Amino acid sequence: MTCTSAYHDQLIEVRRHLHTMPEEGWSEFTTTAFVIGKLREYGYEVLTGTKVINPDNCLGRNPKVVEAGLAYARANGVSEELLAEMEGYTGCVGVLDTGRPGPTLAVRFDIDCVPVTESTEGDHLPAKEGFVSTRPGLMHACGHDAHTSTGLAVAHWFADNKDQMKGRIKILFQPAEEGVRGAAGMAASGVVDDADFFLSSHIAMMCKSGEMSINPYGFLCTTKLDVTYTGRPAHAGVEPNAGRNAMAAACNAFVQLLGIARHGSGMTRINVGQLNAGEGRNVIPSKAVMKMEVRGETGEINQYMYDSAVAIIKGCALAQGCEYTIEKMGEAVDLTNDPELVAVLKDAGEAVPGLKVCEEPMNFGGSEDATILARRVQAHGGKAAFFVLGSDRPSGHHTARFDIQEKDLDTGLAVWANVIGRILG
Ligand SMILES: [Zn+2]
Structure with missing residues (x-):
């Protein structure tokens, strides 16, 4: 099989290219076009648009952000033909069938950026080396540029070695x-319903360069909600009694939400991060929008937080004679790695010289929606696992000076090749 070090230049070049042009969620048309081009070059069948995204289950997709993404893609010379193939939905899946009987392996890499303005200070490596974000307010500050680059290198490596493989690979760019x-x-x-195995990974997080965690835990289940209260405006002096006060409903809900009783069986979180309400000083406020989230250690605990929140939201609407709507904007679930794949990860990691495989449970400490895909595969009888590939970072995830160590991309690709070789080899 081809030595993965042969893909070093590609890993760095692609990561740096993507780093200059970050795109936020649901607007990644330029990135998707780039990925599609590479996958086709490597000989993959590429699924796009509604073949890989069900429009009925799109969460938090802002039409203005989509429009801006399309405009950016056109400015970058992405063809109308390719945009038509995407049907307004970003992301794609590359499929390569070896033609030999064997399992279907689905692997997932995410492609979006974070709304952060990147540091241009001289000691921040992307600035120093000339690949800093060219888009103020947007930055690959979570390492998804590294993920996308790794996904393409995995695709390239697999295509180069497909004569020695069996079964089929599906590479998801989410x-x-x-x-x-x-x-x-x-x-x-x-798209993952026929997968026998599912794997995904994140770079850095709680792991240092030279480490790999094969047993992360603490993926908090979470539900993100937009709550809209609609009341009735009225003159605050002439007839306030005719109004229905949406702001009062929201403010009451806000205070009560923070007071939901903690759950005895595990961790919970709740946050109302934004509240916009009202029209003006002398008008009874007729509209209020709250952006909020709940989290729980397990699906059951998250559901408890969600149900409790809905009861409060509803009660506060009733108290003020207002209407309310709740829109789900995002969702992740918990995950337990299947032991069969943990064993594969251990074996694959230990075969990489100098890499320390951490078997003890390590707290991931955030939410990650790969868990939704993983759970879907498990629900259809497949096996799933998530691992973390370490990388030293000068600053935390989602900050202006976030960065990863590019040498760790080589390690990551070696791990992926070992894993894939053990499943499809
Ligand atoms: Zn991330």
Whole structure:
């Protein structure tokens, strides 16, 4: 099989290219076009648009962001033909069948960025080396540029070695991971339903360069909600009694939401991060919009938080005579790695010289919507696992000076090749 070090230049070049042009969730048309081009070059069948995203299950897809993404793609010279293939939905799946009987392996890489303005200070490596984000307010500050680059290198390596492989690989390039929005639509498209195995990974997080965690835990289940209260405006002096106060409903709900009783069986979180309400000083406020989220250690605990929140939201609407709507904007679930795949990861990691495989449970400490795809595969009888590939970072995820160590991309590709070789080799 081809030595993975042969893909070093590609890994760096692609990562740096993508780093200059970050795109936020559901607007990644230029990135998707780039990925499609590469996959076709390597000989993959590429599925796009509604073949990989079910529009009924798209969470948190803002039409204005989609429009801006399309305009950016056109400005970047992405063809109308390719945009038509995407049908307005970003992300794609590359499929390569070896023609020999064997399992179907689905692997998933995310492609979106974070709304952060990147540092241009001289000691920040992307600035120093000339691949800093060219888009103020947007930055690959979570390493998804590294993920996309790794996914393409995996695709290239597999295509080069397909004569020594069996079965079929499906490489998912998932949009809108930030805010845990994109996986639900991809899962609902059915694209992983025939997968016998599913694997995904994140770079850095709680692991240092030279480490790999094969047993991460603490993927908090979460539901992101937009709550809209609609009341009735009225003159605050002449007849306030005719109004229905949406702001009062929202403010009461806000205070009560923070007071939901903690759950005895595990961790919970709740946050109302934004509240916009009202029209003006002398008008009874007729509209209020709250952006909020709940989290729980397990699906059951998250459901408890969600149900409790809905009861409060409803009660506060009733108290003020207002209407309310609740829109789900994002979702992730928990995950337990299947032991069969943990054993494969251990074996694959230990075969990489100098890499320390951490078997003890390590707290991932965030939410990750790969869990939705993983659970979908498990629900259809397949096996799933998630691992973390370490990388030293000068600053935390989602900050202006976030960066990864590019040498760790080589390690990551070696791990992926070992894993794939053990499943499809
Ligand atoms: Zn991330």
